[in-house]
Amino acid sequence: MIPTWYVTFEVRKRGLLLRKRSPRETKTFATEHEAKLFARARLDEGLAVFAGTINPHLPRRLIPSSGIHAWLADEQDSTSRSEMDSE
Incomplete structure (x- = not known):
């Protein structure tokens, strides 16, 4: 699958850096669900x-x-709704 979502997060500094780095890192994901798990x-x-x-x-x-937080809660709400619908 082609990645359609990205999650960017800050990178913690570890030790002495020999070269200048971006303080952030980005990962890509094929689905919103995978992106939410990682986030x-x-x-x-x-x-x-x-x-x-x-x-x-x-x-x-x-x-x-x-x-x-709201984006992540949205998935929990929809999961809860689908579980209730299946009962």
Whole structure:
């Protein structure tokens, strides 16, 4: 599958850096679910996280750090609803 989601997170500094590095790292994912699992893990580590869709994927979405908790909660809510629907 072609990656359509990305998650960017801050990288903790370790030791002395010999060269200048970006303070962030980005990983790509084929599905929103995979991106959310990864984002939750980084968030649980206490890192700043943001996510979004990769161009030219439509609809375009950008989830800033301030919206990550709501984005992750959205999946939990939809999972709970589908479990209730199946009962």
